[in-house]
Amino acid sequence: MAKPKSIKAALPGIGRILHKFAPQIRKQQALLCVSFIALVLETVMRLLEPWPLKFIFDQVILPQFESGAPAVEILANVQPMVLLTGLCVALVLIAGLRGATAYLSTVGLAIAATRIVTDVRANLYSHLQRLSLSFHSKAKSGDLITRVTYDVERLREVAVVAALPLFSNMLTVVGMIGVMFFLNWELALIAIAIGPLFLLSSVRMSRKIREVARVQRKREGAMAAVAAESMGAIKVVQALSLQTMLEQNFSTHNQKSLREAAQAQKLSAGLERTVEVLVAISTALVLWRGSLLVLRQAVTPGDLLVFTTYLKVAFKPMRQLAKYTGQIAKATASGERIVDLLDQVPDVQDLRGAKTAPDFRGAIRFERVSFFYETEHSTLHNINFKVQPGQHVALVGPSGGGKSTLVSLLLRFYDPQEGRILIDGHDLREYKLDSLRRQISIVLQDSVLFATTVRENIAYGCLGASDREVEAAAKLANAHDFILRLPQGYNTILGERGATLSGGQRQRIAIARAAIRKAPIVILDEPTTGLDNESERSVSEALDRLTQGCTTFLISHNLRATEHADQIFYIENGTILERGTHCELMQAGGSYANLYQLQAIDSVLSGGTDHAVA
Known part of the structure; x- marks a missing residue:
């Protein structure tokens, strides 16, 4: 594998993240520009900071130093105490200006980063709302929540705490290296000689840290998914006494995450210690050679003072880079998880040229519709039927036959692989999704x-x-x-x-929510299942009023609730096996009639038992 030649190459994914977040970054470009200018001024102040010390050392403390011309000739005629006072004042002013510009750059960039990340989180949440059910049926809600909350927040934290200081210090390094070459090219070469060794070690270690961080983020997402799933079904968990099993499952992920976090910390600490040793070696070499040059009067003691000060400051970013590599790697992993999510394209979306749907009358037609969730298994096969406005259609048959999938196609939760669905003679895909779904009300068995x-x-x-x-x-x-x-x-x-x-x-609040929509098409998916007799009567009366004059699809296993439908479709294995009114299907003596008779017998037996008990 080729060795990365830059920080961006050493941390792949940063460029991808920045490219994806470019629209949000552009919105803050004015604030970013002002902050960057303050950052450049801060760098200039850092470069100037040791120079008053140099002049004090060369022009005041060692006035008899025999090194030829003074560093600045104009200072040779200034009284030592005046010069000392002026240089001390200059030192304070430089420090004050550096503090002010550092404050402006830090606050400005922090505000910009917070705004950018807030915008990203809003876009991510909005994007999740629009991803197709095919995506959500496979994704884990806990992992998605982790991406929206924790991963986005980690990006903001690292941008402010690690990336910003590193960028500032690296900018300072460039300026200091330039000044060091101006002072003495030989010492400058010695100072930067360890650069390749530093880059080699940091690239190798940061790659390992990044991989560990990526695995850890996936592990944390899995833990969140386990927790969300168990909390969402706490009644079932307690009823089945699954607490111990789920605790063990969570503990397994938790322990693995702990080991991965410790491994990342160990790698980061190792990189920091390596950098400290390299810095010590470089400093020792510069002091040894610089002292010889001072003794030979090739440079002044003040020059060596500036040089060693720069050397110390210049290597500080390297220590910080080692220190924050783990954080940056984790943030990159988090950013890539966010970008991966934003790159997901909804299977169902508005087609180019889609228009707002007009008010529907409610005529519905399925033409040769076939659909499958997986390529090997057809869920619906060659479905054909017509429904007139205001008709009530019942969908019956064994579970898993494709009834719920059929009405999901009507809502465009999915698009069929073959055939088309028309409302009032127009393909559903001609309309914008929101305008289509606004004209369809739905009441589910477990209404949320x-x-x-x-x-x-x-x-x-x-x-x-x-x-x-x-x-x-x-x-x-x-x-x-x-x-x-x-x-x-x-x-x-x-x-x-x-x-x-x-x-x-x-269920009655859910019916009210459907009623206020005043939609011409209504879908009822087992709306009375699991209710007691009194609740079922109240809900059924409400449903009768809700569906009056509406094209209605009723999914039900209770055939007594479907016998007054205008059309009944008996669906099994993704195919409409029988169709007709209740009377027609009973006369046909097929699957529908057999199932109806079985339910009638069960009802009589149940009623007889209830009566006996009473």
């Missing part, structure tokens, strides 16, 4: 509510809805009365995922 007020949960169905519209939707969903009985009524804040409500209450 957010940890905010009841009013806001309902209003999420139509952002900007008035309080009057929210309450009207709640009344339609049979939710208004129980909402008023909550502690703060519509302003009651719900627990995460609506955990503070019963299943029937959650």
